[in-house]
Amino acid sequence: MALKPGLRPTPFGRLMRHWTVQKIAGPGLLAAAAVPFALPEQLVAIVLGLTAVQLSAFASDHESKRQEAMQAVTNYLLASVTALETHHPSPEATFRANVMVVDGDALRIQFATAGYSEQEYGLRFRKNEGTCGHAWASSKTMVAPTPDGEHLLPIYTDARATNRPWGMTPEQISATCDRKWIISVPIQLDDGDGQQRVAAVFSLDDSVPPSEHYQNVIPPAAESIAEGVAERLKALDLLPRRSRKKK
Numbered sequence: 001m002a003l004k005p006g007l008r009p010t011p012f013g014r015l016m017r018h019w020t021v022q023k024i025a026g027p028g029l030l031a032a033a034a035v036p037f038a039l040p041e042q043l044v045a046i047v048l049g050l051t052a053v054q055l056s057a058f059a060s061d062h063e064s065k066r067q068e069a070m071q072a073v074t075n076y077l078l079a080s081v082t083a084l085e086t087h088h089p090s091p092e093a094t095f096r097a098n099v100m101v102v103d104g105d106a107l108r109i110q111f112a113t114a115g116y117s118e119q120e121y122g123l124r125f126r127k128n129e130g131t132c133g134h135a136w137a138s139s140k141t142m143v144a145p146t147p148d149g150e151h152l153l154p155i156y157t158d159a160r161a162t163n164r165p166w167g168m169t170p171e172q173i174s175a176t177c178d179r180k181w182i183i184s185v186p187i188q189l190d191d192g193d194g195q196q197r198v199a200a201v202f203s204l205d206d207s208v209p210p211s212e213h214y215q216n217v218i219p220p221a222a223e224s225i226a227e228g229v230a231e232r233l234k235a236l237d238l239l240p241r242r243s244r245k246k247k
Helices: 011-016 019-024 026-033 040-086 130-138 156-160 170-176 212-236
Strands: 096-103 106-112 142-144 181-190 196-206
Touching: 040 096, 040 106, 040 212, 096 212, 106 130, 106 196, 130 142, 130 181, 130 196, 156 170, 181 212, 196 212
Parallel strands: none
Antiparallel strands: 096 106, 096 196, 142 181, 181 196
16 A cells, blocks of 8 residues: 555554565564554564564575585485495495586586595686596596597696696696596586586596496496486586576
8 A cells, every 4th residue: 555645654564565574574473463562663573583583494494405405415426436336346446426516617526425635625627627627618428548548647747747638737636646537427407598508517536447348337327327416406406507588
């Protein structure tokens, strides 16, 4: 209802025009209605207090669900790695898996199994840096070393080289040079405009070189795991998406 000229809304009226209060002050109004002889100022204080309680509860519940969702993705990675190691021909093998998300102009680890160092968690991979950066840039699965042996994984001394394998930085090489095999699979999501974009990269690596048979088995397995990760990330809405363009 519009106010007559010259009339000003009461403090309570101004409060109720705020959309946040309209959405969650219902319980507060019901409780305030039960308070006899409440003055407008007292009613405002009651509603504000109960609204703050509701906001705090909602925020706490949202953060709890977010943490549970993130743990669910990590648990999926752990279960996948365990299943792969069970069928690995070498008992010395140590699989690791991670999901790196696009953070500005670089990828960073968001979810991972055990075995990653603090230095690795601090690494950022830009496009065309490492297998993950190449997977991001090309939207294609990358494997190193390549089956033809043309593109090998870097060793420690490569950190001082001018032409470093996979375009990696010295810091990236020194932190990951103990890995003997790696596959990186891009994870694409709808950007909100019906276009697919790489929003994350799933990577699986091993501490021992895989056999020829295993080279044929692991790539499809890794891509299957990446599909499972993508579904969980979509359902849990953990990855940032571009806002829809205004028509």
